[in-house]
Amino acid sequence: MIEDKVYTARSILVVGAHAFDAEVIAGPLAAAAVRGGAAVTFLHLTMGEQGHPCLIPEHYCVQKEAEAAKAAAQLGVGMRTFKLNDAFLPADDETALRVCDVIRELKPEIVITHWHGSWHKDHRAAAQLTQTGIFFAALPTIARKHPAHTPQLLLFGENWEDDDGFRPEHLIDVSDGFDIWSEAVKEYELARGLSSFPYVDYYSALYRLRGCLRGTRHAQGFAAASHSWNAGSGLFAPPAERKRGR
Numbered sequence: 001m002i003e004d005k006v007y008t009a010r011s012i013l014v015v016g017a018h019a020f021d022a023e024v025i026a027g028p029l030a031a032a033a034v035r036g037g038a039a040v041t042f043l044h045l046t047m048g049e050q051g052h053p054c055l056i057p058e059h060y061c062v063q064k065e066a067e068a069a070k071a072a073a074q075l076g077v078g079m080r081t082f083k084l085n086d087a088f089l090p091a092d093d094e095t096a097l098r099v100c101d102v103i104r105e106l107k108p109e110i111v112i113t114h115w116h117g118s119w120h121k122d123h124r125a126a127a128q129l130t131q132t133g134i135f136f137a138a139l140p141t142i143a144r145k146h147p148a149h150t151p152q153l154l155l156f157g158e159n160w161e162d163d164d165g166f167r168p169e170h171l172i173d174v175s176d177g178f179d180i181w182s183e184a185v186k187e188y189e190l191a192r193g194l195s196s197f198p199y200v201d202y203y204s205a206l207y208r209l210r211g212c213l214r215g216t217r218h219a220q221g222f223a224a225a226s227h228s229w230n231a232g233s234g235l236f237a238p239p240a241e242r243k244r245g246r
């Protein structure tokens with residue numbers, strides 16, 4: 001079961017296009033996993049510095065970095081950021097190699113990122129960069145600072161901007177992390193009413209709705225990668241015979 005795999009992982013990496021994306025696609029899950037003893041890291045590819053109606057991007061970038069650090073501390077997760085340019089996130093091999101390096105260094109069993117069906121170009125880029133980063137990380141012939149590493153599972157989290165074709169195939173109980181998430185996201189001005197979109201109302205209701213269907217107080221929905229992609233990148237489950245050591 002996917003939920004068992006997630007909560008027995010020792011290391012989980014969540015890759016978001018903008019600071020605040022990792023928090024919504026996997027924040028409650030991250031807090032619950034940390035309570036269970038996992039090391040969780042949020043990688044913010046950009047700080048999302050273009051999103052303030054009054055502040056110039058340079059100033060909002062500083063503010064968001066501080067907000068992200070405080071939210072990460074409350075959730076108990078580690079934080080990395082590439083500080084690439086918001087709205088101009090490049091979906092290229094050079095950036096995917098940087099994601100590869102983080103995967104090889106942290107050795108996550110589980111990687112979570114955006115669903116590719118998004119109206120936002122940076123979210124589509126983040127999905128592509130993460131998949132390519134896993135592909136590069138698993139290839140032993142690509143020489144980098146750290147040796148090759150293959151995660152066991154790639155999941156795509158639920159984000160209101162990534163709704164084109166998204167199906168929540170897997171519902172994961174995040175009841176243990178919801179209250180921590182609720183407090184942590186308040187560190188962001190974005191969650192306190194900066195945007196016309198009511199983020200906290202939307203996600204609080206969504207996690208409760210998913211929980212109703214999961215039979216728990218709160219849950220998060222995830223989609224998985226295709227069977228062919230899992231097989232090609234080495235993420236498929238080993239055959240039962242191999243697991244039994246035959």
Ligand SMILES: [Zn+2]
Binds near residue numbers: 021048
């Ligand atoms: Zn975003």
